[in-house]
Amino acid sequence: KAGVTQTPRYLIKTRGQQVTLSCSPISGHRSVSWYQQTPGQGLQFLFEYFSETQRNKGNFPGRFSGRQFSNSRSEMNVSTLELGDSALYLCASSLAQGSGAFFGQGTRLTVV
Amino acid sequence: AQSVTQLDSHVSVSEGTPVLLRCNYSSSYSPSLFWYVQHPNKGLQLLLKYTSAATLVKGINGFEAEFKKSETSFHLTKPSAHMSDAAEYFCVVSDMETGGFKTIFGAGTRLFVKA
Numbered sequence: 001k002a003g004v005t006q007t008p009r010y011l012i013k014t015r016g017q018q019v020t021l022s023c024s025p026i027s028g029h030r031s032v033s034w035y036q037q038t039p040g041q042g043l044q045f046l047f048e049y050f051s052e053t054q055r056n057k058g059n060f061p062g063r064f065s066g067r068q069f070s071n072s073r074s075e076m077n078v079s080t081l082e083l084g085d086s087a088l089y090l091c092a093s094s095l096a097q098g099s100g101a102f103f104g105q106g107t108r109l110t111v112v
Numbered sequence: 113a114q115s116v117t118q119l120d121s122h123v124s125v126s127e128g129t130p131v132l133l134r135c136n137y138s139s140s141y142s143p144s145l146f147w148y149v150q151h152p153n154k155g156l157q158l159l160l161k162y163t164s165a166a167t168l169v170k171g172i173n174g175f176e177a178e179f180k181k182s183e184t185s186f187h188l189t190k191p192s193a194h195m196s197d198a199a200e201y202f203c204v205v206s207d208m209e210t211g212g213f214k215t216i217f218g219a220g221t222r223l224f225v226k227a
Binding site for chain 1: 215219220
């Protein structure tokens, strides 16, 4: 069974640009969550999608958005990039809430 | 409100000696508890999970954790450390809260293993 796949693995963007990250969950998993990981703030929850609906949202500004497609694949978008958005963005999929999540390798975003 | 505290930011052990990574949590209801491991430049891997069944949970790579409700702890142990165990470990709590299901990650404990 293929694991969680995130693309791209690495990205370099300029301040003010926007970026879209992609996540393909494990087959059969309908819940997809996104996290931001930085050395200073650790792992922070961004949002969770289930059956194309956002079910939970963390404390991030509106520049961070996401969506989920009918095949459970998910994308997150960050608009008007800031230097502080540089981070490892992790996607995780799970069968159900509280069942344990399986993480992708992450997308390393660098904003210059 | 739920929270999770990993009591040590760094732990250093010698290869072949026991590992203890400490985690305390608070939760209003019946939480699910997890330990994840992250090797450098990698995603997180689920080591084990507690979901209200047996209080002693066995995971992958020889790790286990014991849920102690009276102490609100979920410490991770391994009898004998291996060099490949050097990584960062995260304790995680998931539970229902007002507003929905929440998942909280601890700050992480970096494990160093000396030869």
